[in-house]
Amino acid sequence: MKKRIALIAAAALMVLSAMPGCSKPSGTTSETQSKASEQKAVITWMHHVQEESGVQYMKKSTEAFTKKNPNITFELTMVPQDNYPTLLKSKLAAGDAPDMFDVDLDQNPGFIKSGYVYDMSKQPWLHNFITEPPAGPDGKVYAIPTSIAFFGVFYNKDVFKTAGISSTPTTWSEFQQDCSKLKSKGIIPIASGYKDLWTMTCSFHADKMTAIAPNYEDWTKQLENRKVTWANNPKADMNSVLKRQAYVYDNSQKDPFGTTWDAAQDLVVTGKAAMIINGSWTPGNLETKDSKINVGMFPFPSSEDASKNVFAINGNAKTKANAYYGMGQCVYSKSKNVDAVMKYMAFRATVEDGNLYQQYAKQLSAVKGCSSDFDPSYKEWFDAQKNGLVADIGAFRRDYSGQLDTAYNNTMTNFLMSKDRNAAATLKSLDAQFDKIANLNK
């Protein structure tokens, strides 16, 4: 009898133990917690920074802020880039959102429609940035880009020297000649870590942002709305982009889709490969692996006209119709720590934090007045800026929304892996997929 009661009690206990948080805290406990939260705040920050340099910056930045504001501390959570958007959406839908997160609001307009992101339009520190954060069609600012992001080719200077390459290529032909020189010395011309699929899209970004973006601000929007097609668009020669990217793939190490981003960086750092095509965070990542590496950079030379091969960065929309929200640091509008987060965002807009960013994350801060000699790897960038050789691509969007993004990435992957490399057929297929998805959305 006693044994039976014990067994029943154990079963009931198992059920009850699975129900944490089903009961509301008592009024007394809530009052105590409320008083405590006025004094202390723990800001939850969900990010997708995997590189040690970026993580170091976040640690230094939050420590510096907490030193000035001891009542505000941070809880940082890293989620890999590929899973980040999905997990973030789940957390928002579940009411368990972090206080700070970053998102591309043009790819995810639902965030604004649902009122999840805090309006930062009236914040006085917006003017501290080199380019003011973009205000969307409703005139509001929800995302703060705290770094300058651009795409290009990053190379190991010592490897170039070994191969007898004395200057960086300024045209597509010169790029091909340099790849041949590297191959003749037994060096892999390009390291491609396409197993992390976002790196493949970065290689395409570097190409499109010199070849197409400067003169076609709303190309992505028009493609998504099916106002223009991928194939036969005289303003956007994707045929040539595909052929160049096929060349990049063929001049990469064996099995790019089986190589991770981390392994690709290792190839450049160890001198087995010379170049890597990615974003402006690359020098910092490479230097974290080997502080002695000499990194240089140049714009992806998509054209035979050297004057067209320049770095490109987003700025304010060139026309009102193209006003965009952009991507960057967002704040959860329903966070109970909004005041504390705004204080931290104001700190992020200071030269002090900007210099911390450049020193530790080894990337370019978007804050005005930061040091321009923090890393010799960026010399080519600052020279280009000084000489007016950086194109403003305004509101050009480089990524596509939802299912369109998957269709685009799958099609590009299959093109690169195919034997016949039929660019025309690939673009036709991409058009058919985009049309199908557009019809499904109606």
Place this chain on the structure above:
Amino acid sequence: MQVSARKIHSIKASATRLSFLLPTIFFFGIAMLIPFFLGIRVAFTDWDGITPLSMANYVGLHNFVSIFHNSDVLRPLRIAIIYALLNTLGNNFFGLLFAVGVTKKYRFNKAHRLIFFMPAALSSVLAAFMWNYIYSNVLPQILGVENYLSNPSSVVAAVSVITIWGGCGVPMLIYIAGLTSVPSSLYESAVIDGANAFQQFWKITIPLIMQSFTVNITITFTNSLSSAGLFLAATHGGPGGASESMGLYIYNFLFKYNKAGYGQALAYLFLAFIVVLAVLISGIFRKREVEM
């Protein structure tokens, strides 16, 4: 008085048995039944999965009709069926092979039983991480082969290997239970009648453990059809969508494409498909079960 005491005893015995079912009923209810019924409403809306559900519009049968007009759904369905077939064959072949081996009496049979079952204790994420390393670094170095996970024509089979490695332990246990229930006197009689090992296996063992086949094949096939987690962890559905199983396809609509209403409708249709298949498969094998 005697009848009343017997009745009370019977009620108490039932209550004890029910109490052991309570945790399962609770978790099944929370994790499966409640979401199943709550999701019915979502399938008839255009909910994007981000905005509050109250902001979604009712669209009637539009989601269901769209699915039948969308030929893109055939590719993940084909991938799911191929994956399920490979897993069912592999899990049951190796499960039965290991079970036959470890039910024999020899010195290390218990240790071998444990070793064969151990991979089942690993999570699919950990298994994916481990096998990603093996496929990208170990096999190419030792055997000079490519990374099978990065080749569209071999990726599904490569993921299946991971599943079979981790999944054949459970069928093995079920086959062991079946094998140990076959009376040894039948084998003794067969030996006397001149039957060789293969004939004994084919004519005695297989028919008498058919119940184990029914359970293992039905469960392996239906679980594999709906698999999403391992594909997400190992390949994210790549390269180029070559390993986007039906489960992952539905997951993408629910969480990535901001089309939760469509994804939910797809989930219900696929559930119906799996249930029909499960009934057919178990029916086929039940007809072949032999009562001892």
